[in-house]
Amino acid sequence: MHAIEAEALCKRFGRTQALDGLDLAVRQGEVHGFLGPNGAGKSTTIRALLGQITLDSGRARIFGLDCRRQSVQAHRRLTYVPGDVALWPGLSGGSCIDILGRLQGGLDPKRRDALVERFELDPTKRTRTYSKGNRQKVALVAALSVDADLYLFDEPTSGLDPLMEDVFQQCVRELKDAGRTVLLSSHILSEVEALCDRVSIVRRGAVVREGTLADLRSHTLTTVTAITGTAIARLADLDGIVDLTVEQQPDGVHTRFRVGRAALASAVGQVAAADPTALTVEPPSLDELFLTNYRTDTAVTEGTPA
Amino acid sequence: MTGYWRLVAISLRTAPAQVLGWALAVCALVTSSASAIGDKYAEQASRDAYAATYVGTQSSAALQGRGYNLETLGGILANELGYLTLIMLPLIGLHLAIRFTRSVEDTGRLDILTAGSVHRLAPAAAGLTAAALTAVLTFLLSAAALVTLDYPVAGSLRYAGSLAALMLAFTGIGALVAQCCRDARTSYVLAVACWMVSYLARAVVDARGVDLTWVNPESWLAEIRPFAAQPPLWPWLAVAATASVSFAAAAVVATRRDQGAGLVPPHPGPAAAPSWMTKPLHVLVRLTLGVCLGWTVGGSLFAFSFGYLTKQISVLSAISGATRSDNIDATVSLFVQMNALLAAAAAIQLTQWLAAEETSGRVGYALASPVSRRRWWGATAALVTAWSLVLLICMGVCTGLGLAAGFGDVGYLDDGVPATLAYTPAVLLLAVIALALQSVNPRVVTVTWLAVGWGIVVCLRADLLDLPEWARRLSPVHWVGAVPRDAWDRPAALVMTLLALALAAVAVLAFQRRDLRAG
Ligand SMILES: Nc1ncnc2c1ncn2[C@@H]1O[C@H](COP(=O)(O)OP(=O)(O)OP(=O)(O)O)[C@@H](O)[C@H]1O
Ligand SMILES: [Mg+2]
Numbered sequence: 001m002h003a004i005e006a007e008a009l010c011k012r013f014g015r016t017q018a019l020d021g022l023d024l025a026v027r028q029g030e031v032h033g034f035l036g037p038n039g040a041g042k043s044t045t046i047r048a049l050l051g052q053i054t055l056d057s058g059r060a061r062i063f064g065l066d067c068r069r070q071s072v073q074a075h076r077r078l079t080y081v082p083g084d085v086a087l088w089p090g091l092s093g094g095s096c097i098d099i100l101g102r103l104q105g106g107l108d109p110k111r112r113d114a115l116v117e118r119f120e121l122d123p124t125k126r127t128r129t130y131s132k133g134n135r136q137k138v139a140l141v142a143a144l145s146v147d148a149d150l151y152l153f154d155e156p157t158s159g160l161d162p163l164m165e166d167v168f169q170q171c172v173r174e175l176k177d178a179g180r181t182v183l184l185s186s187h188i189l190s191e192v193e194a195l196c197d198r199v200s201i202v203r204r205g206a207v208v209r210e211g212t213l214a215d216l217r218s219h220t221l222t223t224v225t226a227i228t229g230t231a232i233a234r235l236a237d238l239d240g241i242v243d244l245t246v247e248q249q250p251d252g253v254h255t256r257f258r259v260g261r262a263a264l265a266s267a268v269g270q271v272a273a274a275d276p277t278a279l280t281v282e283p284p285s286l287d288e289l290f291l292t293n294y295r296t297d298t299a300v301t302e303g304t305p306a
Numbered sequence: 307m308t309g310y311w312r313l314v315a316i317s318l319r320t321a322p323a324q325v326l327g328w329a330l331a332v333c334a335l336v337t338s339s340a341s342a343i344g345d346k347y348a349e350q351a352s353r354d355a356y357a358a359t360y361v362g363t364q365s366s367a368a369l370q371g372r373g374y375n376l377e378t379l380g381g382i383l384a385n386e387l388g389y390l391t392l393i394m395l396p397l398i399g400l401h402l403a404i405r406f407t408r409s410v411e412d413t414g415r416l417d418i419l420t421a422g423s424v425h426r427l428a429p430a431a432a433g434l435t436a437a438a439l440t441a442v443l444t445f446l447l448s449a450a451a452l453v454t455l456d457y458p459v460a461g462s463l464r465y466a467g468s469l470a471a472l473m474l475a476f477t478g479i480g481a482l483v484a485q486c487c488r489d490a491r492t493s494y495v496l497a498v499a500c501w502m503v504s505y506l507a508r509a510v511v512d513a514r515g516v517d518l519t520w521v522n523p524e525s526w527l528a529e530i531r532p533f534a535a536q537p538p539l540w541p542w543l544a545v546a547a548t549a550s551v552s553f554a555a556a557a558v559v560a561t562r563r564d565q566g567a568g569l570v571p572p573h574p575g576p577a578a579a580p581s582w583m584t585k586p587l588h589v590l591v592r593l594t595l596g597v598c599l600g601w602t603v604g605g606s607l608f609a610f611s612f613g614y615l616t617k618q619i620s621v622l623s624a625i626s627g628a629t630r631s632d633n634i635d636a637t638v639s640l641f642v643q644m645n646a647l648l649a650a651a652a653a654i655q656l657t658q659w660l661a662a663e664e665t666s667g668r669v670g671y672a673l674a675s676p677v678s679r680r681r682w683w684g685a686t687a688a689l690v691t692a693w694s695l696v697l698l699i700c701m702g703v704c705t706g707l708g709l710a711a712g713f714g715d716v717g718y719l720d721d722g723v724p725a726t727l728a729y730t731p732a733v734l735l736l737a738v739i740a741l742a743l744q745s746v747n748p749r750v751v752t753v754t755w756l757a758v759g760w761g762i763v764v765c766l767r768a769d770l771l772d773l774p775e776w777a778r779r780l781s782p783v784h785w786v787g788a789v790p791r792d793a794w795d796r797p798a799a800l801v802m803t804l805l806a807l808a809l810a811a812v813a814v815l816a817f818q819r820r821d822l823r824a825g
Contacts, residue, residue: 050670075673078674080674085671090593091579091593092575092576092577094575094579095576095578099579099672103589103676105675125575128566152674
């Protein structure tokens with residue numbers, strides 16, 4: 001049984017098709033990254049998982065419990081940080097944390113105090129007077145103080161400074177070590193790379209790619225640059241080589257190309273055969289990986305992208 | 307002021323219904339009353355008879371203000387409309403002032419606007435311009451209506467002007483309140499408190515015939531004497547002074563305070579929630595405690611004042627022949643109906659607050675915990691109905707206290723509570739209607755105010771407007787009958803209770819099925 005199983009979720013808001021057959025599977029004990037451009041449908045998916053909206057079609061389950069009909073049982077096992085943290089005006093941050101924790105069924109006061117300390121939060125301030133990052137911290141402390149099986153985080157670190165970002169990452173690692181499941185929607189790629197076992201990339205209400213980061217990388221192009229004495233033979237004939245540039249410079253022939261996973265070995269073999277004085281093989285950068293997947297004009301095809 | 311005109315345009319474009327709607331509502335009221343009075347008092351003899359009943363007594367003035375020039379049609383109109391205008395116009399003025407300044411600031415929209423090339427005071431000035439435009443429209447529409455109905459031109463202009471002036475004076479007060487408070491919610495509470503003090507002070511001054519009409523904006527409406535041969539000038543000056551002083555004070559406060567904050571900086575709160583706050587209901591009680599206490603104090607004060615004034619008011623009808631105790635009962639039933647309508651108003655406002663909890667996303671956030679929607683709805687409904695019952699009981703007790711104090715007879719002490727509680731089913735029904743609308747869509751709760759507004763019209767002005775029975779029946783308060791004058795209508799009470807329960811059941815289902823807003 002997976003922690004989250006969503007099949008073919010569809011949801012339309014007026015003229016916007018927010019979810020268009022979205023499938024999502026999050027295994028127990030993994031940190032699952034949930035990525036996609038603005039308006040892709042990440043928050044809508046999480047709200048559907050929480051039973052806040054009725055789906056037009058599709059089925060969503062958390063630990064085998066139906067998200068809509070058995071939402072109370074499902075909610076006993078999860079906790080949530082919303083994308084737009086709205087706290088009760090007039091209450092102090094500490095009160096908000098306690099209220100949210102107690103609605104959840106009780107939080108551990110020791111853990112709460114430790115987290116308040118770690119996140120350097122002043123719990124006596126009124127919620128209206130918190131800065132954006134501090135409001136975010138209130139929600140994080142409230143969620144992390146609860147001992148849950150599943151943590152739903154919708155852009156949990158938006159507005160946090162790098163130090164606090166680091167504290168958050170430590171907290172998530174601790175959750176992972178304790179065998180908890182985390183669904184992490186985020187726009188911060190380094191955070192995703194540091195924390196996530198697997199990721200799902202959503203675009204226009206559907207998951208366009210899903211797998212480990214290594215999997216995703218294998219679908220993108222590796223950049224190879226080499227300096228050789230003479231031009232490398234037969235490179236242009238190889239399948240799967242793109243953006244090939246060859247320049248004659250004083251220190252030799254500069255060759256640069258990008259290549260998919262399938263042709264990588266033979267391409268590098270050709271280069272090695274030409275006895276290079278310098279050779280770099282760069283894996284696709286994370287940014288590049290995501291940008292390719294985010295852009296709507298890129299055709300989404302499995303295998304080697306054109 | 308840089309950006310002023312642009313912001314005026316934005317204010318008008320974002321809320322044209324507010325600006326136009328309120329002016330049209332007042333104009334509709336004026337037109338319908340003016341034409342009814344024109345028919346009823348077409349003969350000079352009937353007007354003289356009307357004026358004669360008022361000679362030497364100011365007793366009903368507690369509710370309708372002082373009457374002047376009652377031998378003219380216009381005088382009768384102003385006198386009869388006093389019942390509603392003294393309530394409506396100030397509240398509209400206060401509401402618009404807050405709606406166009408503080409409520410906008412609360413959304414955070416101002417932070418974006420003032421980052422542009424916009425004068426610091428321009429957003430507030432523009433918002434208040436939009437609010438004041440309603441007063442101007444009220445003036446133009448009402449004046450046109452009265453002139454069309456053949457009321458004297460000068461008098462019509464002055465009367466329409468006096469309506470606009472009262473609205474404007476309270477727009478000024480609302481502007482000041484909105485600048486001083488930390489958010490729109492507190493502004494509304496304080497603003498309504500200001501109005502209530504002003505209204506009750508005028509009631510006492512008018513009923514007792516004290517010569518203190520110059521202190522209170524509520525008194526000026528009558529003192530303008532629009533249909534007199536030589537109307538005084540000073541009330542106009544007083545309105546102008548009040549409005550300009552409060553607008554200036556609002557401007558001073560606006561320049562002194564921080565954007566998004568009130569005059570008093572917030573002080574730190576407790577680091578942890580009190581240990582009793584563990585259930586949804588507790589949280590909701592904590593959130594609404596302030597406004598509920600405000601309603602209780604205000605409502606009690608209202609009930610006491612009118613209980614106290616009952617003696618004077620019931621004298622009036624005694625002159626026209628009925629027996630004394632009948633008159634007292636008739637007057638008391640008027641006031642307990644007002645108690646019931648106040649309790650319903652409190653229920654609606656509470657429901658609106660709770661609806662705002664949802665639109666802000668906090669309900670969605672809280673319901674990510676293992677709390678079912680039904681439980682949340684139950685907590686909301688329990689809170690709203692319990693508070694309106696508490697309010698009803700407090701007001702009933704205070705009506706009794708007021709009666710006893712006014713008549714100097716402790717025998718009246720227990721007259722208030724049973725009469726007020728007789729209206730419980732009507733209050734429940736109105737509260738459940740608000741809750742049901744909230745359960746379908748949190749943004750439409752406002753519509754329930756129409757029911758309360760109509761209830762007030764039926765309660766105070768049904769006879770004057772010659773409303774047909776079906777129109778009176780649109781107000782649930784009317785179903786109960788005029789307790790204690792009439793017997794309590796048990797079948798109606800039963801029907802209303804059952805209707806409320808049925809509606810509540812439908813509302814829970816609707817709330818469980820629909821999408822939660824935001825969050
Ligand atoms: N209540 C609503 N009514 C109408 N449209 C909505 C509503 N909620 C979401 N949408 C639309 O659904 C689409 C998906 O929105 P969603 O909030 O899920 O995006 P997201 O992936 O979370 O984006 P972001 O990264 O900006 O947070 C958007 O086009 C949005 O405008
Ligand atoms: Mg989002």
